[in-house]
Amino acid sequence: MSGFLPDEPSAEVRVSPNFGPRRDSQKPDMIVLHYTGMATGAAAEAWLCDPASEVSSHYLVHENGHVVQMVRESDRAWHAGQSSWFGRTDINSCSIGIEIVNPGHSLGYPGFPKRQITAVIELCKGIVTRHAITPQRVLAHSDVAPGRKIDPGEKFPWAALFKAGVGHLVPAAPVRRGAALKSGDRGADVETLQSMLSLYGYGVEISGIFDDRTRIVVEAFQRHFRPRRIDGIADGSTMRTLQKLLASARN
Structure with a gap:
């Protein structure tokens, strides 16, 4: 060069x-x-x-x-x-x-x-x-x-x-007790989670099964956007933060 x-x-x-x-x-x-x-x-x-x-x-x-x-x-x-x-x-x-x-x-x-x-x-x-x-x-x-x-x-x-005007972020939703999606769960709620992660850009299969790959991607999402707790469990805070990010994203 x-x-x-x-x-x-x-x-x-x-x-x-x-x-x-x-x-x-x-x-x-x-x-x-x-x-x-x-x-x-x-x-x-x-x-x-x-x-x-x-x-x-x-x-x-x-x-x-x-x-x-x-x-x-x-x-x-x-x-x-x-x-x-x-x-x-x-x-x-x-x-x-x-x-x-x-x-x-x-x-x-x-x-x-x-x-x-x-x-x-x-x-x-x-x-x-x-x-x-x-x-x-x-x-x-x-x-x-x-x-x-x-x-x-x-x-x-x-x-x-x-x-400073660099990157995309929303205030992370508070961590509270309540329903959460975790490894082994199946169904429409898991499919919704996977769809939202995929819509944001993450590489996850939309299968309706909370498998190891889904857990790993949830951890990656938390590490960036909800670092207060990184456990691979899609609790209400994780889901609400992801929803707010999607709502505020612009292509």
């Missing part, structure tokens, strides 16, 4: 060799946010630029807010892996991937520093403007790869992004 000029003017450039052309002339229409899950930002940056890793992202955001661009937005970075959204399975070809430096759940999972989140917000704003990305297509890695990935995790401050 000789002559690589950053899409984000404030970003440092460190070119990763791990990229290719977007397939079928696709253009980015979503942002996928990750955490690095490594002990240090320097280690993560080196790994994303190592040809042996076969992974990359378009951007890396360090704890101090420093932004590094590794792949041009016009190219296909290798960040999402096996994933899907609205039935599309080559998420790498239709997304911009942002890695956020954080050691993740296996290494203590600290909170995200304010200046790091400020940088993420400004970076996302630029990408959204350049590619006309709608709010509900600013997603977590865990949204497009439920069960396989849980990043950036329940501590990620989606509300701060939404307040």
Whole structure:
């Protein structure tokens, strides 16, 4: 990538060799946010630029807010892996991937520093403007790869992004005791839950059976939109929050 000029003017450039052309002339229409899950930002940056890793992202955001661009937005970075959204399975070809430096759940999972989140917000704003990305297509890695990935995790401050005009969110409905759908349940209510999750974009079969896949997708939904309790049980709070999201979504 000789002559690589950053899409984000404030970003440092460190070119990763791990990229290719977007397939079928696709253009980015979503942002996928990750955490690095490594002990240090320097280690993560080196790994994303190592040809042996076969992974990359378009951007890396360090704890101090420093932004590094590794792949041009016009190219296909290798960040999402096996994933899907609205039935599309080559998420790498239709997304911009942002890695956020954080050691993740296996290494203590600290909170995200304010200046790091400020940088993420400004970076996302630029990408959204350049590619006309709608709010509900600013997603977590865990949204497009439920069960396989849980990043950036329940501590990620989606509300701060939404307040700044990035992403899609509604106030989570209060958690209360009451009827809930859980593993093993069957029937029309389960089918309604699966239909709503699918309408939002999650990869779940509409079978009317609350199977393992449904539980995993409910957990992914909760991790992003109702992080107070992540248990894979579709209680009233989960259902009402999902209903409000669907009602407020715009394509």
